[in-house]
Amino acid sequence: MTSLTPPSTTVQPGRIRVLKQGSRPLDKDAGPVVYWMFRDQRVGDNWALIHAVDQANKNNVPVAVAFNLFDQFMGAKARHLGFMLRGLRHLQRNIEETFQIPFYLFRGKAEETIPNFVRECGASLLITDFTPLREIRRCKDKICKRVSDSVTIHEVDAHNVVPVWVTSEKLEYSAKTLRGKINKLLPEYLIDFPLLQLPNKKWAVAKHSIDWEGIITDVLRKGSEVPEIEWCESGEDAAMEVLKGNKDGFLTKRLKNYPTDRNNPLKPRALSCLSPYLHFGQISAQRCALEARKARKLCPELLYLPATLKAIDTFLEELVVRRELADNFCFYQPNYDTLKGAWEWARKTLKDHASDKREYIYTKEQLEKAQTADPLWNASQLEMVYHGKMHGFMRMYWAKKILEWTEGPEEALAISIYLNDKYQIDGRDPNGYVGCMWSICGVHDQGWKERPVFGKIRYMNYSGCKRKFDVDGYIAYVKRLAGDTKKRKAEILLSGKAKEVRC
Numbered sequence: 001m002t003s004l005t006p007p008s009t010t011v012q013p014g015r016i017r018v019l020k021q022g023s024r025p026l027d028k029d030a031g032p033v034v035y036w037m038f039r040d041q042r043v044g045d046n047w048a049l050i051h052a053v054d055q056a057n058k059n060n061v062p063v064a065v066a067f068n069l070f071d072q073f074m075g076a077k078a079r080h081l082g083f084m085l086r087g088l089r090h091l092q093r094n095i096e097e098t099f100q101i102p103f104y105l106f107r108g109k110a111e112e113t114i115p116n117f118v119r120e121c122g123a124s125l126l127i128t129d130f131t132p133l134r135e136i137r138r139c140k141d142k143i144c145k146r147v148s149d150s151v152t153i154h155e156v157d158a159h160n161v162v163p164v165w166v167t168s169e170k171l172e173y174s175a176k177t178l179r180g181k182i183n184k185l186l187p188e189y190l191i192d193f194p195l196l197q198l199p200n201k202k203w204a205v206a207k208h209s210i211d212w213e214g215i216i217t218d219v220l221r222k223g224s225e226v227p228e229i230e231w232c233e234s235g236e237d238a239a240m241e242v243l244k245g246n247k248d249g250f251l252t253k254r255l256k257n258y259p260t261d262r263n264n265p266l267k268p269r270a271l272s273c274l275s276p277y278l279h280f281g282q283i284s285a286q287r288c289a290l291e292a293r294k295a296r297k298l299c300p301e302l303l304y305l306p307a308t309l310k311a312i313d314t315f316l317e318e319l320v321v322r323r324e325l326a327d328n329f330c331f332y333q334p335n336y337d338t339l340k341g342a343w344e345w346a347r348k349t350l351k352d353h354a355s356d357k358r359e360y361i362y363t364k365e366q367l368e369k370a371q372t373a374d375p376l377w378n379a380s381q382l383e384m385v386y387h388g389k390m391h392g393f394m395r396m397y398w399a400k401k402i403l404e405w406t407e408g409p410e411e412a413l414a415i416s417i418y419l420n421d422k423y424q425i426d427g428r429d430p431n432g433y434v435g436c437m438w439s440i441c442g443v444h445d446q447g448w449k450e451r452p453v454f455g456k457i458r459y460m461n462y463s464g465c466k467r468k469f470d471v472d473g474y475i476a477y478v479k480r481l482a483g484d485t486k487k488r489k490a491e492i493l494l495s496g497k498a499k500e501v502r503c
């Protein structure tokens with residue numbers, strides 16, 4: 001049973017749900033507080049961490065943060081795990097040195113490691129952050145059953161500007177139906193963060209050091225099929241630099257071209273490039289939204305320029321409305337990644353056209369290896385494989401073509417999600433499931449003119465892209481990108497071999 005709770009804390013009560021009410025009172029005689037960090041991997045601007053420290057200080061008990069590294073997590077590879085672990089290594093240093101909060105890293109199944117830790121340290125309160133994805137929701141259900149009856153469990157939505165369950169109590173039909181609800185709640189929820197307090201009481205138990213190098217080497221070896229990317233530095237500091245750094249920060253240097261250039265795949269830096277950080281929780285969307293609102297002060301020369309104002313509104317629409325719409329979908333639609341999750345009209349039209357003749361049919365392997373007759377599609381696939389982040393505009397074209405070139409919509413959806421999760425640095429995210437569902441199953445979209453294969457699902461084609469941007473330029477750009485990545489990989493391999501020879 002979950003319910004909203006109004007515990008006395010600086011975190012708005014609406015952000016917190018009680019997943020389990022323990023029998024032991026949370027007072028001076030209570031045990032420590034443990035925050036099981038999963039989605040919001042940051043020290044700054046983290047409502048779950050703020051709540052954990054608040055609760056610990058209120059009862060004068062110590063607080064610790066625990067993170068569980070799953071042996072296998074939704075197909076995550078070196079690209080994802082390397083980025084995540086490097087961010088967590090920074091986080092551990094910061095949280096332990098600056099805030100004297102111990103950080104524990106466990107490996108295995110969280111449904112075992114977290115209840116074990118709670119039992120061993122005698123915690124009375126377990127706090128966790130929120131994700132709508134089923135794997136972790138199931139894991140939380142198991143944790144609720146496994147911890148002792150005395151333990152209370154709170155879940156804090158530290159990811160959304162407006163907590164998903166506060167914005168709406170139901171599955172929303174489209175951005176149009178959600179937008180007004182979010183905007184009405186922004187004055188209450190889009191507020192400045194309080195400073196994270198130091199814990200009053202020290203954690204008494206001595207803690208083992210974490211062998212980051214060993215763990216990172218191990219996950220990189222096991223997930224080497226999809227190697228790390230080099231262009232995107234991990235961690236909270238790097239995330240803030242991308243948001244508002246003096247060198248090439250989005251809000252400081254790149255914002256004004258966002259509305260005009262964001263749909264041009266030849267200008268990838270016109271986008272914020274924040275999705276890796278938002279996905280791994282290394283930056284808070286609320287921080288990004290607050291800074292976007294302050295952006296006029298950051299670039300006073302642009303003050304009141306309509307282009308800047310438009311850019312801020314367009315960015316906030318994507319960052320807040322579209323992103324939180326994806327969480328709404330995955331939270332309220334259990335079939336968020338299958339055809340069953342599509343609206344009735346879309347299922348019908350896709351079924352009506354499932355047996356239409358396709359000009360080409362490709363296998364998953366042919367698609368993965370970018371072996372289609374369409375050089376533009378192949379380029380987008382290679383951008384994802386080598387660069388780790390396909391341009392946002394190309395993602396739509398890419399997924400829609402998979403619908404056109406596979407046996408049917410179920411297969412198209414499964415292949416697009418498989419590839420998206422495997423190669424995108426921001427994959428395995430509600431935005432990814434909803435992006436594929438939007439492109440292939442018309443989720444959050446409307447019906448369009450009926451045509452073969454697509455039925456009433458919105459259609460995109462090569463000539464449409466040609467009218468919008470320099471298609472040949474994009475193909476050449478990705479060719480260079482892939483070539484550079486392969487060259488660097490070869491150099492790294494050679495220098496490794498050279499070192500071996502020297503040894």
Ligand SMILES: Cc1cc2nc3c(=O)[nH]c(=O)nc-3n(C[C@H](O)[C@H](O)[C@H](O)COP(=O)(O)OP(=O)(O)OC[C@H]3O[C@@H](n4cnc5c(N)ncnc54)[C@H](O)[C@@H]3O)c2cc1C
Binds near residue numbers: 275279390392432436
């Ligand atoms: C088929 C398909 C697959 C996608 N897969 C993913 C994915 O795996 N992970 C992911 O984060 N996004 C995904 N998206 C959404 C979007 O393409 C990316 O969020 C965006 O390209 C990320 O780059 P950015 O941060 O530079 O974008 P910006 O345009 O700068 O956007 C800023 C932030 O707003 C949010 N946002 C932007 N566009 C959307 C959108 N259409 N829906 C929801 N939120 C949005 C994201 O959090 C993004 O980081 C997908 C879209 C499609 C059509």
